[in-house]
Amino acid sequence: MLPLFILSRIVNALWFQDIGTLAYRYSVGRPKRIPSLSTFIADNLFSILIQALFLVQAMLTSVLPLPYLSYALYQVHMCLLYSLYSFEYKWILMGWPLHQRLNYIETNWPYFIGYGIPLAFITSFSNEFLISGCLFSIVFPIFIIAANEGEPVLYNCGTRLRLFSIVVAISNLLTFKQPRHPQNQQKHQQAAQQQRLHHNQQQQHRKDYR
Numbered sequence: 001m002l003p004l005f006i007l008s009r010i011v012n013a014l015w016f017q018d019i020g021t022l023a024y025r026y027s028v029g030r031p032k033r034i035p036s037l038s039t040f041i042a043d044n045l046f047s048i049l050i051q052a053l054f055l056v057q058a059m060l061t062s063v064l065p066l067p068y069l070s071y072a073l074y075q076v077h078m079c080l081l082y083s084l085y086s087f088e089y090k091w092i093l094m095g096w097p098l099h100q101r102l103n104y105i106e107t108n109w110p111y112f113i114g115y116g117i118p119l120a121f122i123t124s125f126s127n128e129f130l131i132s133g134c135l136f137s138i139v140f141p142i143f144i145i146a147a148n149e150g151e152p153v154l155y156n157c158g159t160r161l162r163l164f165s166i167v168v169a170i171s172n173l174l175t176f177k178q179p180r181h182p183q184n185q186q187k188h189q190q191a192a193q194q195q196r197l198h199h200n201q202q203q204q205h206r207k208d209y210r
Helices: 002-027 037-062 067-093 098-107 109-123 129-149 165-174 185-209
Strands: none
Touching: 002 067, 002 129, 037 067, 037 098, 037 165, 067 098, 067 109, 067 129, 098 109, 109 129
């Protein structure tokens, strides 16, 4: 899976980013202005580090001496990771920082596990790297477009799935970054309100386009 991650990062710079931007402009409109170039670069580099470490974490869970449980944990990791891949283009253009993107996935994890299941299944169809890489490159743009067109069903089950906490802590240590305090309930509600506002803007944009 690590070679597939590296391939996706390379193709991202050449193709996926353009697809994400065009899909966002069509579905939502003009992206928010970037606060500063240095902040944008730092956020993206930290995101890549988080994703790489999370992939390593997923691979470690797959070798646990618990046949069925280890496989289930691995698939849950991959579903969340693929959902992050798909929605990150949209959320970055909306101006969401990395900690808000991760909080949103961990809080609404049932939706994002379900969203990532098809891509996790497709990429696990073959053990050959080239075949998996080709399948990923062909199908992934559809998930980027769907992430811009669709609207997550907000479902806070009351239990936050903190699978990203370990890799965030490790990344903070590696980059000498001060850890953030956990987001309180009010900030989660503000994120949900922002998502609903974005949905209304998206619907209005579609009406204007037609």
